Amino acid sequence: MTTFRSTLDTASPEYAAAAEAMSTKLTEVEAEFAKAIGGGGPDKVARHHKRGKLTARERIELLLDEDSPFLELCPLAAWGSDFQVGASTIAGIGLVEGVECMIVAPDPTVRGGASNPWTLRKQFRINDIIRENRLPVISLVESAGADLPTQKEVFIPGGAMFRDLTQASAAGIPTISLVFGNSTAGGAYIPGMSDYVVMVKEGAKVFLAGPPLVKMATGEDSDDETLGGAEMHARTSGLADYLAADEQDAIRLGRNIVRRLNWKKQGPEPRAEVISPLYDPEELLGIVPSDLKIPFDPREVIARVVDGSDFDEFKPLYGSSLVTGWAEINGYPIGILANARGVLFSEESQKATQFIQLANKKNTPLLFLHNTTGYMVGKEYEHGGIIKHGAMMINAVANSKVPHISLLIGASYGAGHYGMCGRAFNPRFLFAWPSAKSAVMGGAQLAGVITIVQRGAAESKGLPFDEEGAAGLAAMVEAQIEAEAMPIFLSGRLFDDGIIDPRDTRTVLGMALSAIHTAPIKGADGFGVFRM
Template identity: 45%
Template sequence: MAVIESQLDTQSEDYQNNHKVMTAAVDEFRGIERRVIEAAQAKAPRYIKKGLIPPRERLSLLLDAGSPFLELSTLCGYMQEEDTDGSAAGGSYIAGIGYISGVRCVVAVDDYLTKGGSISPLGGLKRMRMLDLALENKLPMVNLSQSGGGNLKLVGDTFGTSGAMFAKQCRLSAAGIPQITVVHGSATAGGAYQPTLSDYLVLVRKQSTMYLAGPPLLKAATGEIATDEELGGAEMHSEIAGTNDYLAENDADGIRIARDITAKLGWNKRQSLPPQIDHAAPLYPAAELRGIVPEDAKTPFDMREVIARVADGSDFLEFKGDFDNGTLCGHIEVEGYPCGVIGNNSPITAKGAAKAAQFIQLCEQSGTPLLFLTNTTGFLVGTEPEQAGIIKHGAKFIQAVTNCTVPKITILIAGSYGAGNYAMAGRGMDPRFLFAWPRSVVSVMGPAQAGSVLRQVAEAKVLRSGGELNEDTLAFIDGLEQETIQDMEARSNALANTARIWDDGIIDPADTRSVVAFALSVCREGDDRQVNTNTFGVGRL
């Protein structure tokens, strides 16, 4: 064993301050999540009177009691689009990975208490991300649907690509991965295709409706007058059109049927049971992870301190430890699951890039998943790095990250800048899972750097045009520089990034080990599973 001996002084003033700042950041995002739930729950009583179960209670009824549930992208859309106060964060969609009748599934519940469950562009991206997770990890997908459909004020900007969500549903069915949908309310127009493209459909008597055009639109378009039930009621779809598969008596009965269907899939019968692996806990408390990242982003820290609190037994077999210490590579286990880990202690050099690319190929050879712990300002620049072949070796690193087939899991610990974001398996490189710590930053460069670059460009433009850098000109350039800095700071922080689905959610640093272990187990199960594929998916006949 190569146990990491921590050098972290948890009694120091710096550690205590770092812990305080990170805890405040954790409290901030948890507080936003809580306020969204409270705002939704305040509207629940009038729906309960109508016999409807609130969205999060539906989720509780659907999931196995006491089983783990990893909720994803909880702050999707935060302070974006029409969310002016943060109360609509989440994309009107509660989604994650959990257990239903003993089967691990992607679980999605329309939050009809938040903006009527309507789908904004970012909410649509969250929905497509869940479909991608189901496909990539071979997880059945269970939907509890009650949505107002696309947000008509915003859909004009995204309608041209909106069919991608339905295309993903079709591909999921063809890949042999079942989708189960319970419609708890009305599903109209495009919204009617989501449940109908599912493999199993449950409608609720006297409550669910599905049609391409509701009674008002039908009358306006054709003059025909019809009731909800005649056009698209649950009984009509069950007895006449044959669109529906199972007729439920109420909300709770529909959820019961969804659980029964999941149980009858026999999803785990052909799956070999995972071996029971004994594993040691890290030697250091997980809570200490909150005190590792300095308040000042320019202050370096040793990523080994993070590894020591994530790895089983704090055991880290470092690869090429004497060859460029700025890029860490090595093998660990997390709750018994082996993985290769790549972390940053400094900007990525030519040597560091070559080392990481070689390590990725070794993990590919052995089928070992990769964990990226990111804190990088990017690739080192300057005459010496250029002459050392930083572009060439950096390209090798990025190519290895892109083309490796083993699962990639990324944790944004602190900074993730420029092409370093690509090399460290940022969102554009399609990691299986990507989570962020609360004070992390993702940006093309630092805000101060960006402001300085634009300042130099503006000054050069003035001089090139024959002007002079007088008091008025400099005041304008000062304003441009400050505006750039403020704009980039606002757009690159963790809350802004998670709002745009640049990650799968912000996590408490103290939860890093359990989240990574859960993600590794999902990847392991998906990669081991054999599914029955077909060409066109299951047609609703």
């Protein structure tokens, strides 16, 4: 039998403390997410409604199939910057006429939906997801274009948005624009480069230059409607394929377009019968201790995420600090690598390498559950070849061709972050729990290293060592590293695709796997040279 038998004691004080700490962190994340949901604030939203317009989120809700979940991506982008949390745009995956689509909607209540530097970074990440997973994209367009005070950071790299859009079309990925309001200057190229364009009568305004700039450039007098109104584009320029009577009609037309795409997923179908886990996902709240130095069994997480809590563990007696095995999530096969006791030794590295090769042989996606302090250090381990064995694992991850999903649930430090497929190794999706931390090393360790180096430098020069000054610097460095390792900080910089509630893990992973299977699933034919 490969069904996992849980030994989690949900009545223990340790579980209660961990659940309480996780709930506190979730409350902090939800408060930041509420800022993104609030857009430009109640006054701006009220003014938008007064103009007879739906908000971006209301448009998305109407566009999606009834009861379809919406997997919002990078919702905390720009956190900690001078810009609105969410980076003035909403993006995510949802079902439209039964087709998984990427939906992108600038928020016109935030500076008119203008694109700032963080908007670009978020859009580029979304474009990666569209391309890699062959997701049809629906743009809900109403944007003031570039944020002019930051144009120096927006204009030149911003051209890649249009490059990506037209390359998606060339790759056979449907691109659809529903234009609700202003789409000016460079923004005009979004409908201009889309396969299908719907414009709202007396709402859409699409032109390379608005009336004031036209007056300045040519001396010509014009108004919005005759220069770039929806009716003109439907009857005269031909830019609009469909003229919508109002916003609801535009959404209806957009759904019709998707319905007639004849879109087929290219990956294997999941098993028809979906079996729920045997254990309650609510229990995921208390599995990870608030102190990440305390070990926990990742199998307890796996048992509450995979179908039927059925986990066929691979090499269970070898390299026990890394758990590997086969399972299904929502009927999709998955290989799982999960850190059990933080440190990766040579045995774990070799085990991971073999497991990744096997997954590629059988075209099975991989899920990495992070809780690692990195590869083991010390004389014994250097002599034993930890560098070449760690490099072997990183080589395998880097050259694996099956889709990867990474989930940071605990620590993710040092090169262990790389070996477990961190952001730089291009997982298709990367999510984090509120308990996660990621940095070059723990704050206390880094502060200690700096103190040791300072002490050595003073001794080599024959100078007295300033204990008090070193302690102050160490405390400052530790506090900085701890703050910068937190998931909200990392999510704000787009180093993950979102912080998720642990209880939603199965749903999020299932949606990600389904999106991944829109594209073909094919493993690597070969790997780089493994140093034995």
